[in-house]
Amino acid sequence: MSTPNASGWKPGTPxxxxxxxxxxxxxxxxxxxxxxxxxxxxIGHVETTGVDLPEPKGGTNRLGGFDREAxxxxxxxxxxxxxRHYTRLSRQNYAIDLGLFPLGSxxxxxxxxxxxxxxxxxxxxxxxxxxPVDTVRGALEVINELAFWLLDLTGMHGVAMSPKAGAxxxxxxxxxxxxxxxxxxDAREVILVPESAHGTNPATAxxxxxxxxxxxxxxxxxxxxxxxxxxxxxxxxxxxxxxxxTCGLFERDMKAISDAVxxxxxxxxxxxxxxxxxxxxxxxxxxxxxxxxxNLHKTFSTPHGGGGxxxxxxxxxxxxxxxxxxxxxxxxxxxxxxxxxxxxxxxFEHTKAFGRMTAxxxxxxxxxxxLAYILSHGADGLKQVAEDAVLNANYVLRSLExxxxxxxxxxxxxxxxxLFSDKGFAEGLSTLDLAKAMIDxxxxxxxxxxxxxxxxxxxxxxxxxxxxxxxxxxxxxLRSVAERAKAGDESLKTAxxxxxxxxxxxxxxxxxxxLAWNDPSMA
Amino acid sequence: xxxxxxxxxxxxxxxxxxxxxxxxxxxxxxxEEARLNGPIEGxxxxxSEMAVEKHMxxxxxxxxxxxxxxxxxxxxxxxxxxxxxxxxxxQRGEFLTAYTPYQPEIAQGTLQxxxxxxxxxARLYGCAVANASMYDGSTACWEAVAMAGRVARGKKxxxxxxxxxxxxxxxxxxxxxxxxxxxxxxxxxxxxxxxxDDGLIARIDEDTSCxxxxxxxxxxxxxxxxxxxxAAHEKGALLIAVNTEPVALGAVASPGELGAxxxxxxxxxxxxxLQFGGPYLGLFAVRDEKHVRMMPGRLCGETQDAxxxxxxxxxxxxxxxxxxxxxxxSNICTNSGLCALAFSVHMTLLGEKGLRRLAMENHRLACLAxxxxxxxxxxxxxxxxxxxxxxxxxxxxxxxxxxDLTKRDILAGVSLGRLFPGNDGLANGLLVAVxxxxxxxxxxxxxxxxxxxxx
Numbered sequence: 001m002s003t004p005n006a007s008g009w010k011p012g013t014p015x016x017x018x019x020x021x022x023x024x025x026x027x028x029x030x031x032x033x034x035x036x037x038x039x040x041x042x043i044g045h046v047e048t049t050g051v052d053l054p055e056p057k058g059g060t061n062r063l064g065g066f067d068r069e070a071x072x073x074x075x076x077x078x079x080x081x082x083x084r085h086y087t088r089l090s091r092q093n094y095a096i097d098l099g100l101f102p103l104g105s106x107x108x109x110x111x112x113x114x115x116x117x118x119x120x121x122x123x124x125x126x127x128x129x130x131x132p133v134d135t136v137r138g139a140l141e142v143i144n145e146l147a148f149w150l151l152d153l154t155g156m157h158g159v160a161m162s163p164k165a166g167a168x169x170x171x172x173x174x175x176x177x178x179x180x181x182x183x184x185x186d187a188r189e190v191i192l193v194p195e196s197a198h199g200t201n202p203a204t205a206x207x208x209x210x211x212x213x214x215x216x217x218x219x220x221x222x223x224x225x226x227x228x229x230x231x232x233x234x235x236x237x238x239x240x241x242x243x244x245x246t247c248g249l250f251e252r253d254m255k256a257i258s259d260a261v262x263x264x265x266x267x268x269x270x271x272x273x274x275x276x277x278x279x280x281x282x283x284x285x286x287x288x289x290x291x292x293x294x295n296l297h298k299t300f301s302t303p304h305g306g307g308g309x310x311x312x313x314x315x316x317x318x319x320x321x322x323x324x325x326x327x328x329x330x331x332x333x334x335x336x337x338x339x340x341x342x343x344x345x346x347x348f349e350h351t352k353a354f355g356r357m358t359a360x361x362x363x364x365x366x367x368x369x370x371l372a373y374i375l376s377h378g379a380d381g382l383k384q385v386a387e388d389a390v391l392n393a394n395y396v397l398r399s400l401e402x403x404x405x406x407x408x409x410x411x412x413x414x415x416x417x418x419l420f421s422d423k424g425f426a427e428g429l430s431t432l433d434l435a436k437a438m439i440d441x442x443x444x445x446x447x448x449x450x451x452x453x454x455x456x457x458x459x460x461x462x463x464x465x466x467x468x469x470x471x472x473x474x475x476x477x478l479r480s481v482a483e484r485a486k487a488g489d490e491s492l493k494t495a496x497x498x499x500x501x502x503x504x505x506x507x508x509x510x511x512x513x514x515l516a517w518n519d520p521s522m523a
Numbered sequence: 524x525x526x527x528x529x530x531x532x533x534x535x536x537x538x539x540x541x542x543x544x545x546x547x548x549x550x551x552x553x554x555e556e557a558r559l560n561g562p563i564e565g566x567x568x569x570x571s572e573m574a575v576e577k578h579m580x581x582x583x584x585x586x587x588x589x590x591x592x593x594x595x596x597x598x599x600x601x602x603x604x605x606x607x608x609x610x611x612x613x614q615r616g617e618f619l620t621a622y623t624p625y626q627p628e629i630a631q632g633t634l635q636x637x638x639x640x641x642x643x644x645a646r647l648y649g650c651a652v653a654n655a656s657m658y659d660g661s662t663a664c665w666e667a668v669a670m671a672g673r674v675a676r677g678k679k680x681x682x683x684x685x686x687x688x689x690x691x692x693x694x695x696x697x698x699x700x701x702x703x704x705x706x707x708x709x710x711x712x713x714x715x716x717x718x719x720d721d722g723l724i725a726r727i728d729e730d731t732s733c734x735x736x737x738x739x740x741x742x743x744x745x746x747x748x749x750x751x752x753x754a755a756h757e758k759g760a761l762l763i764a765v766n767t768e769p770v771a772l773g774a775v776a777s778p779g780e781l782g783a784x785x786x787x788x789x790x791x792x793x794x795x796x797l798q799f800g801g802p803y804l805g806l807f808a809v810r811d812e813k814h815v816r817m818m819p820g821r822l823c824g825e826t827q828d829a830x831x832x833x834x835x836x837x838x839x840x841x842x843x844x845x846x847x848x849x850x851x852x853s854n855i856c857t858n859s860g861l862c863a864l865a866f867s868v869h870m871t872l873l874g875e876k877g878l879r880r881l882a883m884e885n886h887r888l889a890c891l892a893x894x895x896x897x898x899x900x901x902x903x904x905x906x907x908x909x910x911x912x913x914x915x916x917x918x919x920x921x922x923x924x925x926x927d928l929t930k931r932d933i934l935a936g937v938s939l940g941r942l943f944p945g946n947d948g949l950a951n952g953l954l955v956a957v958x959x960x961x962x963x964x965x966x967x968x969x970x971x972x973x974x975x976x977x978x
Binding site (some may be wrong): 153361365 | 554557559586588647694697831
């Protein structure tokens with residue numbers, strides 16, 4: 001363990017009773033660089049515009065008599081006011097660019113700016129999805145090249161590129177399974193999902209018309225192979241398994257699980273949310289997986305964007321590939337990449353597609369970024385990504401396990417994320433309190449209360465883009481907060497104290513929802 | 524490798540703390556026989572910024588960018604001018620590299636932006652509440668159909684699609700309905716100057732959960748939403764209005780005020796570039812607040828913090844998958860956050876005055892273009908009504924003509940043959956979109972090229 005900061009630099013020590021937050025009130029409510037910002041609807045005006053457009057000229061009107069008469073109520077701002085409004089808002093956000101983002105299962109890693117530059121090249125950013133294919137061969141090549149490397153990295157047979165996000169990819173995979181079963185006249189009703197799974201897994205299976213049943217886990221936090229085998233039968237369409245799982249552990253028995261499911265006539269869906277831990281180290285195709293989505297933002301670092309857009313290509317086994325959705329790309333013998341849609345699917349021997357998941361061809365803007373990421377890292381770099389992600393997580397695990405309960409710590413190394421519980425916290429203090437106190441220390445909290453199988457779970461995923469110095473500082477912060485939680489420091493219950501907002505009343509928000517701004521003067 | 528901060532010295536110091544001899548010891552749970560020895564085959568080794576940029580630029584140059592052509596494509600994706608400040612704001616790291624705002628104390632920037640976005644969309648659509656966005660217009664359309672099924676409590680199984688709904692949207696609905704046992708009724712549109720509202724109304728019956736109508740429709744025409752809404756409501760069905768060109772709503776009445784119950788659409792036209800089809804921005808709103816708890820997707824709401832200061836949180840999450848698991852209203856776990864920001868910034872720059880001007884300018888230029896193109900021998904304008912997109916009937920196969928014109932750097936529009944392959948009756952239809960980015964010179968280029976190829 002090293003000191004919080006190798007350089008020895010520390011911010012000024014607050015004088016007793018005079019910390020930064022206890023100065024006099026200000027007239028504006030601002031605190032120097034912490035700036036309050038009103039709503040757009042409180043500062044904008046319907047007569048203000050930040051875009052120079054011509055005054056409406058008369059002339060023909062062919063709106064069919066449906067002309068808008070009512071006011072819309074959309075306030076505008078000039079350009080300087082707009083820039084200031086959003087810049088001020090942006091400063092109320094935590095972001096990877098500001099610091100370590102230890103969100104287990106969410107994989108918040110650095111977003112290379114080269115990828116932003118590439119995504120904005122006119123040949124990618126300024127092409128229409130329905131242009132004649134001869135004018136977009138380069139765009140199709142990007143999709144095809146990314147698809148090729150995704151297959152290479154996963155050892156799978158086919159890939160559906162169109163799903164718009166991870167959960168959309170899950171749905172795609174499950175629909176492939178359902179289509180494959182229907183093709184052989186085998187109506188099965190049940191999908192087995194471990195209790196530790198992401199909520200999207202059961203939601204997806206239910207949406208596709210399946211009954212969802214739990215798979216029991218072993219005390220070591222892995223799938224209970226014997227119990228799973230006992231449950232398999234002619235009614236089970238498949239299993240959905242996250243590997244590495246949400247406890248941060250690799251499912252050692254993955255191949256045996258796949259073999260058992262296949263022997264019982266079912267299919268294996270793998271939630272690839274945690275593929276970043278194993279990329280370049282092991283291929284899901286070698287473990288018997290039939291379908292797996294890849295969250296491009298997690299493994300291949302497309303920006304999270306405050307909640308999206310995502311992208312969720314799904315790699316498929318030979319058995320499921322024929323059922324993959326349209327459209328997709330295919331390279332012919334002459335090296336020309338084609339767009340395969342409903343009308344030419346037969347030409348490309350793809351007549352069993354289960355349908356179409358979205359209007360166009362998928363998240364092109366994410367494909368360019370992910371491809372640039374893969375090419376930048378290369379074979380050696382991607383392997384290093386997985387190794388450093390796992391190394392960083394184990395370093396966090398071993399540096400904290402004397403202070404925080406690590407339920408699966410004794411059973412061996414973790415993968416890319418370290419799991420802790422709230423065992424040993426003083427009565428009345430919870431994981432939530434600790435997480436909110438981490439905000440005061442300058443961090444986004446870790447994933448809380450997930451997975452559900454561990455009490456007061458805290459799932460820490462540092463990712464490979466953190467330096468040792470950054471980890472050391474994080475560890476010092478988390479140790480300090482954990483110590484306070486164990487000692488019963490009541491001030492944790494009112495944390496955060498230094499954020500732009502104190503704890504927000506979520507109950508009130510849900511009980512009397514206010515989901516749009518209403519002009520008080522119009523009430 | 525430029526993105527990986529650990530040095531070999533760091534790595535060995537960290538392995539010492541962990542008590543592992545080497546990094547492979549951390550992968551002990553991965554079965555030996557499945558482990559890859561050495562770097563993955565086929566993929567080259569790491570590459571510099573310069574090398575990657577060069578490779579990607581080569582691929583980019585193989586495409587004809589919209590700005591380099593006389594450009595007339597629409598059909599669900601539109602080329603509009605995006606003010607420079609939009610891209611600047613969405614590249615601020617605090618927005619670009621933030622997580623979903625589940626920790627509201629340090630995510631008020633994203634949350635307040637979403638609250639403003641929801642309000643903008645609700646007002647534009649004439650609705651009470653809009654959500655924080657969906658993947659795109661087509662998936663929002665399907666989610667609306669699924670929601671109508673929930674409102675009908677599964678007692679009504681028939682979904683009536685207008686023939687003039689974007690065929691890819693219809694295909695997404697048909698695909699998903701295969702798995703939910705909804706019956707989907709609808710076929711291709713007929714090439715008439717007015718939409719066949721009466722034909723659509725005739726297909727609504729007591730078993731209909733919802734009617735899905737695009738406004739303006741795929742041929743650019745404006746259906747009579749108020750009349751369809753009345754007929755749907757008489758049979759106890761919901762009207763879902765689909766809009767793929769939000770700029771139109773600066774010129775025509777909003778679907779909500781005309782009686783649509785759920786309004787969904789594609790928001791790409793405001794703030795989001797063409798990007799070969801994605802990422803785009805699904806918009807989703809309900810006219811009546813009573814339907815809020817049936818909605819899919821994230822919702823941002825106003826509340827107070829412990830000191831009584833106004834703040835915002837994601838709310839009503841008991842509808843969502845991370846809480847409700849298999850009982851959730853949808854499996855959706857993302858919104859199109861950064862695209863929603865782009866939309867909101869662009870809409871803020873426009874304001875009501877700018878949006879109305881933008882809409883009227885689009886309509887004016889489209890009228891001029893329609894008049895000019897109608898003068899080309901062998902060309903007829905189909906539409907009685909349109910906003911900024913209309914259908915031409917050509918004496919000849921439109922798809923072949925579109926292909927030929929690309930050789931002259933003209934992207935002439937979307938042929939109905941591309942949209943509705945196999946429907947020979949539609950083969951001479953060409954959908955032409957005109958926006959504020961279209962110049963008179965572009966129109967003249969297209970008109971004279973059509974004169975030549977149709978001669």
